[in-house]
Amino acid sequence: MPKLLSAVYTILVINAIKLSAAFCGELCLINSMEKITVTGQIFQYLITGLTVGSIYAMVAVGFNIIYNVTEIINFAQGEFVMLGGLIMVFFYAVVKLPLIVAFPATVILVTLVGILLDRLAIRPIRHPSVLTLIIATIAASILIKGAAMLIWGKDPYDLPAFSGRDAITVFGAVIQPQYFWVIGFLIIVVIALSIFFDRTIIGKAMSACADNPDAASLVGINVQQMILLSFALSAAIGAVAGITITPISLMEYDRGAMLAVKGFGAAILGGLGSFPGAVVGGLIMGTIESLGAGLISSGYKDAFALIVLLVVLFFKPSGIMGSIEISRIKRF
Amino acid sequence: MLVIKGLNAAYDNIRVLKDVSIKVPKGKVVSIIGANGAGKSTLLKAISGLMQIKKGSILYKEKDIVGMTANRIVGLGISQVPEGRQIFAHLSVLDNIHLGAYLYFKRNNRLEITERVHRIYEIFPILETRSKQIAGTLSGGEQQMLAIARALMARPELLLLDEPSMGIAPLVVREIFNVIEMLNESGTTVLLVEQNARAALKVADYSYVLESGEIVMEGLAGELLDNPKVKEVYLGG
Numbered sequence: 001m002p003k004l005l006s007a008v009y010t011i012l013v014i015n016a017i018k019l020s021a022a023f024c025g026e027l028c029l030i031n032s033m034e035k036i037t038v039t040g041q042i043f044q045y046l047i048t049g050l051t052v053g054s055i056y057a058m059v060a061v062g063f064n065i066i067y068n069v070t071e072i073i074n075f076a077q078g079e080f081v082m083l084g085g086l087i088m089v090f091f092y093a094v095v096k097l098p099l100i101v102a103f104p105a106t107v108i109l110v111t112l113v114g115i116l117l118d119r120l121a122i123r124p125i126r127h128p129s130v131l132t133l134i135i136a137t138i139a140a141s142i143l144i145k146g147a148a149m150l151i152w153g154k155d156p157y158d159l160p161a162f163s164g165r166d167a168i169t170v171f172g173a174v175i176q177p178q179y180f181w182v183i184g185f186l187i188i189v190v191i192a193l194s195i196f197f198d199r200t201i202i203g204k205a206m207s208a209c210a211d212n213p214d215a216a217s218l219v220g221i222n223v224q225q226m227i228l229l230s231f232a233l234s235a236a237i238g239a240v241a242g243i244t245i246t247p248i249s250l251m252e253y254d255r256g257a258m259l260a261v262k263g264f265g266a267a268i269l270g271g272l273g274s275f276p277g278a279v280v281g282g283l284i285m286g287t288i289e290s291l292g293a294g295l296i297s298s299g300y301k302d303a304f305a306l307i308v309l310l311v312v313l314f315f316k317p318s319g320i321m322g323s324i325e326i327s328r329i330k331r332f
Numbered sequence: 333m334l335v336i337k338g339l340n341a342a343y344d345n346i347r348v349l350k351d352v353s354i355k356v357p358k359g360k361v362v363s364i365i366g367a368n369g370a371g372k373s374t375l376l377k378a379i380s381g382l383m384q385i386k387k388g389s390i391l392y393k394e395k396d397i398v399g400m401t402a403n404r405i406v407g408l409g410i411s412q413v414p415e416g417r418q419i420f421a422h423l424s425v426l427d428n429i430h431l432g433a434y435l436y437f438k439r440n441n442r443l444e445i446t447e448r449v450h451r452i453y454e455i456f457p458i459l460e461t462r463s464k465q466i467a468g469t470l471s472g473g474e475q476q477m478l479a480i481a482r483a484l485m486a487r488p489e490l491l492l493l494d495e496p497s498m499g500i501a502p503l504v505v506r507e508i509f510n511v512i513e514m515l516n517e518s519g520t521t522v523l524l525v526e527q528n529a530r531a532a533l534k535v536a537d538y539s540y541v542l543e544s545g546e547i548v549m550e551g552l553a554g555e556l557l558d559n560p561k562v563k564e565v566y567l568g569g
Contacts, residue, residue, distance in 0.1 A: 201430065201431070201434060201437040204423065204427050204430065204431055205431060205434055207420070207422070207423060208420045208423065208431050211420040211421055211422055211423065212418050212419075212420060212421070214382055214402075214414065214418065215414060215418040215419070215420065216420075216431075217381075217382070217401070217402035217403045217406075218380060218382070218402055218406060218411070218412050218414060218418075218483075219406060219431050219432050219434050219435075219482060219483075219485075219486060220403045220404075220406040220407055220434050220435040220486065221403055221431075221434055222401075222403045223403070
């Protein structure tokens with residue numbers, strides 16, 4: 001894998017360690033689940049981890065869509081998730097739309113933001129190199145975060161769970177119904193996308209654009225349109241992730257960056273560009289994070305998953321499901 | 333079929349094509365020979381819409397196509413096999429072939445597409461045995477065949493070939509030139525750009541010699557083959 005990527009990891013890890021050091025000052029709350037058995041507790045961590053992991057996986061899927069079409073890493077992917085959550089709060093709490101109407105309305109609005117991102121930040125760049133475009137997405141993410149802070153302020157917002165908050169207890173673990181929504185949406189998104197990219201000509205045309213934009217236009221593919229479509233799609237998926245996670249973990253303006261880091265980690269862990277890889281990567285990241293925080297120390301929550309990421313890359317640079325054959329051909 | 337008049341093109345301020353005028357009559361093979369950097373590829377890119385031109389006209393079936401984007405020009409029936417193959421390296425061979433038919437890839441065209449793929453496999457049997465393989469893992473010659481196959485899927489009436497012999501074993505070059513002849517016999521007009529002047533002149537009806545962006549000589553391919561100056565410069569004496 002190119003040197004550039006490893007430089008990115010280093011930055012990510014340094015940041016993660018700094019963050020966790022800051023958290024270390026806080027006293028870890030004594031676990032209120034002392035009455036529960038050890039297996040029950042581990043089961044609980046697993047369930048929570050899989051739920052959080054599903055969100056990472058959806059972010060990773062978003063990364064992969066844009067990467068597969070443009071070879072750009074869109075660092076504004078986390079902002080789509082944040083916007084999904086906060087715009088949903090707006091539609092639900094301010095406009096007072098019912099959840100079932102607010103959901104598609106939010107997805108459409110965030111998709112529009114994705115389209116604007118392509119039109120305003122990506123397309124105007126002349127003679128773009130992949131790296132310039134990546135930097136443009138970082139700038140866009142800072143801008144979106146700032147705008148969100150002006151609109152919603154710094155407070156976290158809550159949403160009602162889709163089907164109530166009556167938790168189910170299984171093997172001593174408390175499972176909120178919302179967990180099933182999160183995992184369910186992940187499954188739907190991944191199946192739909194796999195069919196789209198593997199079976200439809202538009203899906204294949206999108207991959208062809210990443211491979212060789214000139215050659216793609218020589219067979220009649222409108223490359224600009226495909227790039228636009230990739231941004232729209234991944235914004236929509238980001239919105240779904242944000243909407244479904246908000247009832248569990250709340251949402252505030254600056255959540256995007258950390259989600260992007262974790263989602264990016266998940267995408268790399270699974271193999272950049274691979275959808276099954278994104279799911280596996282996301283679920284592993286989420287589970288490790290949850291188990292590490294629960295069993296070792298919650299202060300290092302953000303570090304665990306990133307350490308595992310580095311270890312995996314050390315042994316298999318193309319990621320768990322990535323193909324070395326393909327990663328050699330790619331430009332980035 | 334294709335008439336180019338007074339074509340000028342430049343990269344930034346470096347003029348690459350200077351008042352180039354050529355004609356490609358329907359049903360013929362026209363070749364453009366010239367050394368590295370003579371502007372041959374630029375000419376093809378200008379025709380296929382990958383390159384903006386400064387001045388001049390490109391008439392295809394009496395219609396000016398200057399300023400049209402590449403993806404629209406394909407739809408008119410001009411299909412380019414780009415220099416250095418430029419296949420979709422991380423997609424499978426069959427996906428590459430299918431993408432050639434992108435513009436008419438619809439359910440009700442399925443029959444036509446299967447037929448065309450079948451015909452491609454008849455022309456290049458090796459592609460059938462490799463159909464599931466990732467295209468980037470093919471050898472240079474196989475990639476060239478795949479690039480031609482992909483261009484043929486676009487239902488071209490005019491096929492633009494950019495250096496099909498580049499970096500390929502002589503035996504495969506012969507095979508590819510045989511295919512060009514065969515395609516022409518079945519009605520495809522061909523504009524061929526080549527450094528390998530001997531092969532290009534043998535397969536062509538009419539030829540142009542391009543030097544530093546200017547047409548310096550033209551004539552029936554057979555005559556150019558015997559021309560002492562062409563012999564000296566391009567055929568190695």
